[in-house]
Amino acid sequence: MTRRVLITGATSGLGRELALQLAREGCRLALTGRRKDRLAEIAQAAQELGAEVLPLAGDVGDPACVRDHYAAIRAGFAGLDWAILNAGISKSGSAREGFRAQDFRDVYEVNVFGMVNWIEAVLPDMLKAGRGAIAGVASVAGFRGVPRSGAYSSSKAAVIALLESLRVDLRGTGVDVITICPGFVRTELTSRWKPQDMPFLMEPEAAARRMIAGIKRKQRLVHFPWIFSATVKYVVRNMPGFLYDRVASGATYRRPNK
Numbered sequence: 001m002t003r004r005v006l007i008t009g010a011t012s013g014l015g016r017e018l019a020l021q022l023a024r025e026g027c028r029l030a031l032t033g034r035r036k037d038r039l040a041e042i043a044q045a046a047q048e049l050g051a052e053v054l055p056l057a058g059d060v061g062d063p064a065c066v067r068d069h070y071a072a073i074r075a076g077f078a079g080l081d082w083a084i085l086n087a088g089i090s091k092s093g094s095a096r097e098g099f100r101a102q103d104f105r106d107v108y109e110v111n112v113f114g115m116v117n118w119i120e121a122v123l124p125d126m127l128k129a130g131r132g133a134i135a136g137v138a139s140v141a142g143f144r145g146v147p148r149s150g151a152y153s154s155s156k157a158a159v160i161a162l163l164e165s166l167r168v169d170l171r172g173t174g175v176d177v178i179t180i181c182p183g184f185v186r187t188e189l190t191s192r193w194k195p196q197d198m199p200f201l202m203e204p205e206a207a208a209r210r211m212i213a214g215i216k217r218k219q220r221l222v223h224f225p226w227i228f229s230a231t232v233k234y235v236v237r238n239m240p241g242f243l244y245d246r247v248a249s250g251a252t253y254r255r256p257n258k
């Protein structure tokens, strides 16, 4: 059967690249994003590659909008095989220069509640069908508190934990939960940063290939590029706090390239 895939945040970066690669595989694609012009452009590009596309313009942080989008997916595709929950935003800045609760609300609204809204929408049908995959895009930045990224880093830590809880809860149901932790990828999200501040920077094409391969293999945790992500996951994450504080503050206290 032709695979039916939802990609949230398909209007740029990783989501756009995932859409193009899965279109080449002949998938049926439900694509979301707020920018209607960008959504129309990627929908057309995916259609030209042979995919059936359902473009769904709207905000992942709005539960009513997500419910409407899933109703459209049910009507058009009669459900989903994969839900790739990728939409995300980042706000950076040192707490020394201003700590704003609103930044956290904004980032959590998309990165955490945007994902949670979609899980609520897709899960009952996947459980009924006894199959499906929910792939959530977290980040290597969720493995430890990253300086100048309190809102983003903590939102991704929340995503890693919520997906792990979900995976354990759904064990044996036929619904797979895949956590994806990319390192640095060249997209709009990272465009404010200097390349020299992003070790092992990847292109979105290679990152999307790695994500798709990980979902097909039903990997619990997909992290890349391997040397960078494994160093953070196995070495930095296990570093004693006193050492991490020194290394992290000394190594990364730089202003973003505004």
Ligand SMILES: NC(=O)c1ccc[n+]([C@@H]2O[C@H](COP(=O)([O-])OP(=O)(O)OC[C@H]3O[C@@H](n4cnc5c(N)ncnc54)[C@H](OP(=O)(O)O)[C@@H]3O)[C@@H](O)[C@H]2O)c1
Pocket: 008, 009, 010, 011, 012, 013, 014, 015, 032, 033, 034, 035, 036, 038, 058, 059, 060, 061, 086, 087, 088, 089, 110, 114, 137, 138, 139, 140, 181, 182, 183, 184, 185, 186, 187, 188, 189, 190
């Ligand atoms: N790039 C990296 O280095 C990197 C590393 C680790 C993890 N990630 C994660 O990868 C995911 C994709 O990011 P990216 O790097 O591809 O960035 P990007 O190019 O900025 O893409 C972000 C996507 O999310 C969508 N989005 C943002 N807010 C939304 C909202 N409220 N409702 C619906 N869609 C929304 C954007 O579409 P609209 O603006 O049209 O709504 C866009 O399509 C994010 O979760 C990010 O945290 C990225």
